[in-house]
Amino acid sequence: MLLPFIWHLALAPLVNEVRWQPWGLPFPMAWQMAGIVLTSLIIGLVYRLDREPRPNGREP
Amino acid sequence: MTASTLLVAGSIVALTVIASLWYATRYRNDAARNLDEWAVGGRRFGTWIFWFVNAGEIYTTFALLGITGYAWAFGAPAYIAFTSVSLACTLGYWLMPCIWHAGRGGGLLTQADYFVHRYRARWLGALVGIAGIVALVMYVQIQLTALSLVFRLTLGSALPAAVATSLAALLMLLFVYLAGLRSAAFAAGIKDVLMLVLVVVLGSTVAAKVGADSMLDVFHRVQQWHPDIGRFPGLDPSAGLDTTWFVTAALNVALGTWIFPHMFQLCFAARAANTIRRNAIWQPLYSLSYFFIILLGFAALLAATQPEGGNLNAVLLQFVADRYSPLIVGLLAGTVCLLALVPGSLLLLTAGSIFTRNVIAPLREVGERQAVWIARMAMVVFAGCAVLLTLTSNESLVAVGLAAYGAIGMLAPGVFFGFLWARTQAMAIAAGMASGYTALWWPPARELVAATLPGWDSGLAAMLVNALVVAAITLATPRRTAS
Numbered sequence: 001m002l003l004p005f006i007w008h009l010a011l012a013p014l015v016n017e018v019r020w021q022p023w024g025l026p027f028p029m030a031w032q033m034a035g036i037v038l039t040s041l042i043i044g045l046v047y048r049l050d051r052e053p054r055p056n057g058r059e060p
Numbered sequence: 061m062t063a064s065t066l067l068v069a070g071s072i073v074a075l076t077v078i079a080s081l082w083y084a085t086r087y088r089n090d091a092a093r094n095l096d097e098w099a100v101g102g103r104r105f106g107t108w109i110f111w112f113v114n115a116g117e118i119y120t121t122f123a124l125l126g127i128t129g130y131a132w133a134f135g136a137p138a139y140i141a142f143t144s145v146s147l148a149c150t151l152g153y154w155l156m157p158c159i160w161h162a163g164r165g166g167g168l169l170t171q172a173d174y175f176v177h178r179y180r181a182r183w184l185g186a187l188v189g190i191a192g193i194v195a196l197v198m199y200v201q202i203q204l205t206a207l208s209l210v211f212r213l214t215l216g217s218a219l220p221a222a223v224a225t226s227l228a229a230l231l232m233l234l235f236v237y238l239a240g241l242r243s244a245a246f247a248a249g250i251k252d253v254l255m256l257v258l259v260v261v262l263g264s265t266v267a268a269k270v271g272a273d274s275m276l277d278v279f280h281r282v283q284q285w286h287p288d289i290g291r292f293p294g295l296d297p298s299a300g301l302d303t304t305w306f307v308t309a310a311l312n313v314a315l316g317t318w319i320f321p322h323m324f325q326l327c328f329a330a331r332a333a334n335t336i337r338r339n340a341i342w343q344p345l346y347s348l349s350y351f352f353i354i355l356l357g358f359a360a361l362l363a364a365t366q367p368e369g370g371n372l373n374a375v376l377l378q379f380v381a382d383r384y385s386p387l388i389v390g391l392l393a394g395t396v397c398l399l400a401l402v403p404g405s406l407l408l409l410t411a412g413s414i415f416t417r418n419v420i421a422p423l424r425e426v427g428e429r430q431a432v433w434i435a436r437m438a439m440v441v442f443a444g445c446a447v448l449l450t451l452t453s454n455e456s457l458v459a460v461g462l463a464a465y466g467a468i469g470m471l472a473p474g475v476f477f478g479f480l481w482a483r484t485q486a487m488a489i490a491a492g493m494a495s496g497y498t499a500l501w502w503p504p505a506r507e508l509v510a511a512t513l514p515g516w517d518s519g520l521a522a523m524l525v526n527a528l529v530v531a532a533i534t535l536a537t538p539r540r541t542a543s
Contacts, residue, residue, distance in 0.1 A: 004150045008143045009311060013303040016292050024280040026290020032142040033351060036344045039146040043153050044341045 001046060004039040008032060066214050068390025072254065073397045080247040081238055103164070105245070105329045111339050112249040113326060113406075115346055119255065120403040121206035121396060124353060126457030128379075129372035131357025132365070133456070135289035137301040138354050140310050140458075145347035147314035153340040155318050156327045158479045160336055163328035170410070171324035171471070172418035178478045181486035182422045188471055189418035191493065192321035193442065195468035196411045199320070200446035202457050202464070203404030204228045205373060208450065210396045213377050213389075217368065225450050228400070229443040236405035237436060244406050251398035256349070258395050261388065262380070263352035269383045270362040275355055282358040289358070304515035309462060312520035316465040319472045322410040373457050412439040466519025470496040473527040481534065488533035496526030 011031075018027040025033075105113070123141060131138035162168060166177040171192055176185035207228030212219050235243075263275060272278045283290055293302040317323060330336050360379035367374035380392050412435035420426060420434055453460065470493050477484040499509045500522035509521045 001150055001154070004146055005311075008147055009307045012292075012307055016303050021280075021283070021290075024276040024283075026136065026279065026283060028136060028291050029139055029142075029354070032139045032146075033348060036142055036146045036348055039150055039344045040341055043150060043344070046153065047337055047341055050337070 001042065003042055004035060007035040007038055062386040065386040065390040065393065068387055069210070069214055069393035069397065072391070072394025073401070076247050076250045076398055077235060077238075079250065080243040083243065083246040103329060103331065105335065106331050107335050107338055109245050109249075110326075110330050110335050111342070112252055113245045113329070114339055114343060115248070115252050119252070119346070119349075119399070120203065121400045122202050122457055122461045123350065124255070124396060124399055125206050125209070125373050125376055126202070126461060127350060127353050128357040128360065128376040129374075129456055130458045131354045132360050132375045133372045134296055134299060134301055135286065135294035135358075136292050137294050137299075137306065138350075138357060140306060140313070141350040141353070142347060143306075143310040144313035144317070146344045147310060148317035149340045149344045151314055152318055152343075153337055155475075155479070156330075156336040156340070157333040159318065159324055159327040159475075160330055160333050162479075168328060169325070170414045170417050171319075171321040172414055174324070174478070175474060175486075175489070176418070179474075179484075179486035179489060184474075184486045184490060185418045186422055187490060187493070188474065189414045191471055191497075192414055192468070193411045193419075195464050196321060196407045197442050197446050197449065198460065198464035198467060200232075200404055200407045200411075200443065201449045201453065202460050203232070203400035203407070204446055204450045205453075205457060205460070206396055206400040207231070207404075209371075209374050209377060210393045210400075213374075213381060214393050222451055225447050229447045232401055232404045232408060233439060233443055235401055236409050236439065244402055244409070247398065247402045251395065251402055254391075254395045255399065258391055259349055259352045261391070262356055262384075265384075266356060266359045270359045272359075272362070278355055278359050278362060282362055285362070289361075300515065302515060305517060308515075308520040309517035312469055312517050312523065313462070313465050315472050315476075315523065316469045316519070319468050319475055321414055321468075322406050324475075325410055325413075371454070408439045408442060409435075411442045412436060415442075462517065462519065466500055466517070466522060469519045469523040470500065470526055472523055473530045477527075477530055477534070483537075483539060484530065484534050485537060488530045488537065491533055492526040492530035495529045496522045499525040 012028070015028050015031045018031075020027050022030050127138050127141045130140075159174070162174055162177065166173070168174055168177060170189070172185040172189035175188045176182050204225050208221060208224035211224040211227055212221070215224075235247075267274050267278055270278065272281055279290070286295055289295055292306055293299070318327070327336060356376055356379070360375050363379060363383060365375055365379040365382060367378040377392065377396070381389050384392075415438040416426065416431045416435040421431070426434065455463075473492050473496075474484075474489040477489070498505045500506065500518060506518060509525065510516070510518065513521045513524075
């Protein structure tokens with residue numbers, strides 16, 4: 001769950017220097033949008049792991 | 061503005077209000093008598109209704125008018141809209157179920173109830189209640205600003221701002237008086253659908269309106285014209301909106317989102333903790349729609365839109381009024397009305413219930429019917445305060461929003477430490493709040509903090525001061541033996 005914070009915030013200064021414009025979009029904007037998709041995927045994954053039965057009572 | 065604009069806007073608002081009131085009549089007998097039904101929807105909200113109320117709270121006029129204005133005036137700093145929702149949901153996945161469990165276990169109705177329950181101090185609940193109300197009133201200011209802009213757009217700019225804002229407050233009060241959370245939830249659903257329709261209609265036609273070949277071409281052209289618009293610090297480096305600002309402001313919004321009393325209270329309304337978790341998975345994806353909102357801001361820039369008085373909150377309204385047919389202007393005006401009315405009424409509803417339960421009830425005995433009456437009277441006063449704030453401010457909606465997040469962030473250490481650190485005591489939380497508000501609002505302290513943490517969002521800096529004070533006092537206080 002730390003990944004979204006690293007993607008959106010910690011890498012923001014680095015990403016700001018990239019001049020490449022994927023599909024004409026400013027790279028920092030495309031990066032933040034990709035971060036949203038990543039966040040949904042990560043939360044979805046964690047939700048699945050949380051719901052799975054935990055053998056021997058161990059954390060997944 | 062033409063009669064057809066007024067007709068479309070008026071019908072949208074009237075039909076939505078009537079439909080949501082009809083929807084709420086099924087619960088009306090409960091709602092009139094019982095604060096639990098009125099304020100937290102009887103704790104029966106399933107995934108869909110929870111999603112709509114939640115989205116209704118996140119995507120307000122702050123998003124539509126504020127972010128287009130920010131994109132138009134500054135460029136890249138508008139990306140904060142993407143980041144803050146995504147991070148708020150990540151945090152919410154863990155935090156909201158904690159709040160829900162506390163609410164269910166303790167029969168809590170308001171955020172201040174949580175402080176009373178967790179820290180066993182009614183005085184802290186009253187303090188937190190007042191702090192929450194202040195932040196809510198600041199947030200109502202955003203909605204009133206937007207409503208009065210729409211009124212002046214549709215009824216003519218000759219309408220004095222004071223009249224437009226008072227009318228807006230009156231409409232908001234009427235809406236909230238007629239029912240409770242359930243009406244607002246239903247209206248939130250309608251307004252979300254309308255906002256999506258509007259965003260798709262405007263987004264798909266905007267390129268042609270500004271002479272671009274496609275949506276992406278709008279971005280291409282605007283970057284040719286303003287090469288630095290898409291990266292920090294954006295169009296106006298003197299505004300100080302660089303990556304440090306972006307990181308700290310986005311983090312502050314994410315940390316503060318669920319601390320707002322109405323969001324906290326909304327967690328109590330969910331039927332189950334999993335309802336909340338499922339919501340956190342899908343909610344970030346919805347914020348991709350900010351792509352269209354930023355697109356509209358950039359398009360307005362390409363179209364050389366000049367809102368009256370350079371007011372960046374009015375950029376979208378001005379752009380659409382200049383370039384689109386009266387029907388679309390009406391659709392926009394009606395949608396913005398709902399975008400402001402629904403969240404605004406929920407904010408007032410929350411402020412009213414906090415005032416009754418956590419500020420008045422500890423002082424005197426209050427019956428169930430009397431409680432609803434006091435809450436309603438209090439809302440008139442709070443709406444009045446918000447009108448005064450609106451009339452004395454000409455800041456951008458995003459700046460007002462960030463100031464409100466700064467104010468509510470002062471309650472965040474109490475919530476986070478409350479769940480994470482059993483040793484934290486009421487006195488430490490109160491001392492943290494006092495030092496945090498000093499760092500946020502007392503100019504000499506604010507300057508000192510700004511000099512120590514240059515470029516930081518003032519809200520996050522003050523939250524850090526607050527949290528450090530709480531931690532220091534907690535560590536210095538002898539550990540209590542378990543009772």
